[in-house]
Amino acid sequence: MTWAPNHDASIEKLWKVQNSLTVGLIMVPRESFTTCKSSETAKDIQQRNQKNFSFFPVERDDRIVGLYNAERWFNKAAPDTPIADEVQPLSEDILIAADASIFDFITQADRHPTNLVVSGSRIAGLISLSDIQQLPVRAALFSAITSFEMAMALAIVTHWPEPADWIALLPTHRRQRLESEIARGREGDTAIDEIAYTQFCDKKTLLVLSGALEIRRSKLEKAVGRIERLRDPLAHANEYAGSSAKAKKVCETVRNLYDLKSEIMRYINATQKP
Template identity: 25%
Template sequence: MVVIPVQQRDNVSNYQSLRSLFEKNITVNSISEVLATCNVSDDAQQIRDQMVFKDYDVIGVEENGMVIGYVLRDDLGEGTCKEYIYSFSPPELVSDSTPLLQTLFIFKNTERLFIIEGNRITKVVTLADLQKPPIRMLLFGVISLVEMHLYRIISEYFPEDSWKNHLTAKRIQLAEELFLQRKARNEAIQLSDCLQLCDKRDIVLNEQPLRERLGIESKSKGKDFFKKLEILRNNLAHSQDLNTQNSWNEMFSLIEQTEKFLEECEKI
């Protein structure tokens, strides 16, 4: 039986608490918009003109004071809205308390989500809403957790800076220069605190037993994963579109991979 030191257990517990903050306390409501509505008997072309003016892609359709479905702007033509109505399907409906991270995974199978508050459908979320600050905060937080876990694992796995064996002299020099700068500011740090994500990546990928414990099948797959993670982090840091170089589904898959990776980190 492996005995995990108390400090290590506490560290993992702290990371799990921080992870819980991102995963459970930020909900889909933070990126939702109030669902505008029309009546089933409204003229479809007039409603389309209003949607173009207000830049709505979708609005709800009411009958007898209840939202019973929705229409899409590009569908609307002659006749009434009733002729163009879509019924809500189960994959499109979520509770207002649904965690934001879970919302990302749900979007793998739909282009929009409608939010239920009580017994009423009141709000909507589209792919465009995934560019909003709460999503960026969530994703940056998840990536930060990856870096925190890697720092913890490297510090515990490589005593006396033995991780240097996996880096080039130039990368070590850059870390040492940053270390001296931060020490001059009286920051209580270790040299491993000054490693960049690319350094942590190389250390982990070059140590086969550690790589296997983290569930990384091969160096090439590990490099691909971390490269995509770095691109996403850079897009977040520079306020770029989150799917600039990848489709939304590829980004959703990346976040799923990251979640699995964090689960493996928490086991160490």
């Protein structure tokens, strides 16, 4: 008996899972804000910023009117001047809806590291680059990478309908491991499609060798390698965004993943047309 996975349906289901994980799950609620007043000075904020918050929501008449960047004074003395002229006013650059997906935030968080979260007609929370380490984000990232891996698998079987053709292209040690796994599956009457026995690194090798995408091989290998380096710590519950630099790299990698997946799906759709 063979259990053949429906890659198209699975990819679509994972897309729905990703979009169901919203920024509302990871935001700091408004009642927990540490705010500042536009009448305060940079020195005032530095003195009371014991937790080293990078940005402060700015409050006026009990309303949030913008953000103040306090990070600039982390390593030098702040001046005794009012912050009013340095407030970043409310704009599309720093606002995000509470029901927006986590990926809506991640794809721009390296450029806009702090967003005010809007629910209805009010500011309901705040989300920042450091929130990329939260558990719902880990789940969202892993589902995105899983759907990307499924897309790679579908591209491979589209390009080589006969499993023997792509199996022969794997390095000897990878091919032997794969053939052993397939044999065990057949012995136990639990066989599935051969492509399902491959690991991420196998799919990366085959996608690059296929030449299916209009991307230079060296560039494609490097891009998929970055996705693989994000996947590994996610899969093993390890740290993946423990610094600002690492978190920004995650944002870049996610944008890269989306672009590559779009290229893969375009190839599949064009090739499968009758």
